């Protein structure tokens with residue numbers, strides 16, 4: 001099938017007309033997994049202004065917000081907002097748009113079978129949307145080809161916690177427990193920029209005399225607050241964790257009673273750690289032996305301690321093994337499953353946790369069930385009123401799915417909800433080519449993202465404060481994000497879009513547009529699964545300031561600390577997993593002599609689709625930059641403010657030089673909030689989690705022009 005040329009002209013701009021639903025609605029932030037509580041007040045009398053104030057009753061932020069939260073209202077009134085469906089760039093009515101999409105889906109599936117159509121979701125979608133998207137893919141499209149951007153986010157931590165604990169819940173304890181710890185080790189997380197109110201829990205811990213250890217190749221805002229900062233070469237955390245375990249063992253810090261009573265598999269790990277003596281680890285990581293010894297002593301002497309990982313440690317082709325190495329360290333110290341202690345992954349997107357539980361993953365059914373498990377298939381098929389045989393099997397992981405688009409045996413059509421992979425996927429130049437080879441691309445978004453600009457059909461959707469739904473924050477606490485304003489006429493919620501397509505392709509039954517009804521079905525579909533929401537209701541969420549899953553019944557209190565008595569493994573023991581260090585998939589050489597690592601800055605969110613459209617945030621950082629050490633800057637003869645070209649084996653991009661002694665001389669850092677950086681990154685995948693190696697590849701840097 002050949003698709004016509006797309007003529008994307010200037011965007012039709014019509015300022016939304018809106019009425020306030022209620023003044024001062026208690027709701028939650030549109031962005032990250034901290035899901036800070038905020039009150040949103042809309043005043044229609046003074047030019048539709050939106051006022052945001054932090055809520056005091058949500059423990060994660062307890063009265064705090066970051067810059068992005070304070071300015072979150074701006075996209076509600078922005079002229080950049082999409083308010084009409086677009087077909088090849090031409091404004092059309094909803095019926096025309098949905099008829100067109102349904103007809104094309106039918107045609108593609110007739111020619112290529114059910115798997116000819118793929119679905120890509122996002123960790124920012126509410127639980128209701130994520131659930132409905134997975135159901136729509138399996139039940140209406142009958143395709144196995146569905147995955148989502150969470151694969152790029154915390155999939156390595158998910159894989160490692162599943163194999164250690166039998167359950168993947170980002171923090172298996174309330175965030176406020178951190179304040180009670182005597183020590184916290186944070187590997188590859190920059191919470192001072194990525195979740196600023198998180199820092200107050202660490203500050204409270206330090207105020208009680210607790211100590212913070214940060215592992216990061218850069219002296220970040222978070223590292224500056226640490227009592228000890230270890231600054232390894234990117235991609236060497238696995239060796240570092242093995243080295244710390246080695247010292248913990250040789251210095252007698254192992255909690256032998258705990259290891260005997262609550263774990264299995266320590267002997268093999270003890271043996272392999274023996275080979276990771278500190279001097280060897282120093283040669284690989286660049287972290288001085290003395291610093292490793294101090295870190296091990298801080299952790300070993302702490303009565304209560306937590307070990308946390310962020311994307312810096314996880315977004316590697318060995319991310320799963322790296323997280324396993326940190327979990328091994330935590331288990332040897334006897335931390336997981338003890339009150340005030342544990343291992344946790346600092347999850348990313350707004351619904352990064354819930355979004356990974358209810359079926360938008362290639363291998364998953366709701367309730368964190370496996371799609372290849374016959375009992376899980378029978379349970380979910382019964383809730384959906386279909387036969388288990390009618391459910392497809394597992395599909396491709398996110399990068400593999402994007403990489404297969406338009407190929408001989410890959411999908412020919414893609415429906416995209418809540419992601420901007422033309423900017424955020426690794427080796428994005430190649431992914432844009434794959435997307436352009438499709439017969440049909442449909443994007444549901446609130447703004448004209450870079451990926452929406454490639455679409456045949458753009459469907460304008462409602463955003464956070466214009467609709468209600470549940471979000472599960474980084475603690476596994478299910479929250480209610482309430483509607484605070486009426487949506488602009490012209491935009492429809494993702495639930496309405498899915499129903500509109502279901503009606504045309506199969507029938508409306510089973511595709512409610514009422515989030516509460518969808519949630520009630522999700523509760524039944526998740527019942528008995530690992531992520532069991534059966535006992536959670538909208539009323540309870542409001543009355544109890546959120547409910548922690550698993551919560552199997554309405555009279556069940558929810559589970560803030562799931563591992564206190566036993567782990568979720570068959571024998572109730574946590575499993576040590578023996579892992580070995582290996583170098584990054586692409587190491588530096590003469591041609592590409594520097595490591596590139598990538599990440600975030602406070603003022604921008606993800607692909608930047610939302611925050612680049614907020615003037616107050618653009619004023620803080622307005623474009624891509626390259627952070628580099630003064631020694632490197634001197635060699636390149638550049639100073640701050642000059643434009644640099646950064647080149648990898650896959651592509652090149654430009655950014656403004658920021659000379660900063662806070663980074664290692666062998667490493668440059670770029671944020672990925674603007675198109676370009678991911679033209680460089682290496683899509684080498686972790687064998688278990690299928691996480692791409694966003695955090696390290698080899699580059700060359702030159703002065704531009």
Ligand SMILES: Nc1nc2c(c(=O)[nH]1)N[C@H]1C(S)=C(S)[C@@H](COP(=O)(O)OP(=O)(O)OC[C@H]3O[C@@H](n4cnc5c(=O)[nH]c(N)nc54)[C@H](O)[C@@H]3O)O[C@H]1N2
Nearest residue numbers: 188189190194234235310311312348349599600602605606
């Ligand atoms: N402002 C802002 N906040 C956000 C987001 C955002 O886009 N902007 N996104 C949200 C999402 S989805 C996520 S996933 C989280 C991510 O939250 P974080 O994990 O805190 O964010 P990153 O900046 O990706 O990476 C953290 C740190 O890892 C370091 N790093 C790089 N390579 C390595 C390495 O090899 N080892 C180690 N130990 N560290 C390394 C980087 O220098 C960086 O400081 O943030 C959430 N919050």
Ligand SMILES: Nc1nc2c(c(=O)[nH]1)N[C@H]1C(S)=C(S)[C@@H](COP(=O)(O)OP(=O)(O)OC[C@H]3O[C@@H](n4cnc5c(=O)[nH]c(N)nc54)[C@H](O)[C@@H]3O)O[C@H]1N2
Nearest residue numbers: 149152153417418419420424444449598606607609672694
């Ligand atoms: N180099 C590099 N690349 C990275 C990373 C990195 O550290 N370095 N981090 C990775 C990580 S952790 C993540 S999470 C990904 C994130 O990358 P993306 O998946 O691209 O994330 P967003 O930019 O949040 O894209 C969300 C899109 O959905 C839209 N949207 C928001 N809410 C809704 C909704 O309710 N419905 C619909 N239909 N649309 C909505 C937004 O406007 C936006 O266009 O990037 C990954 N890419």
Ligand code: SF4
Nearest residue numbers: 029032035036066069
């Ligand atoms: S920390 Fe995250 S949830 Fe809180 S205000 Fe900032 S972006 Fe929103």
Ligand SMILES: [Mo]
Nearest residue numbers: 152153348349
């Ligand atoms: Mo993420």
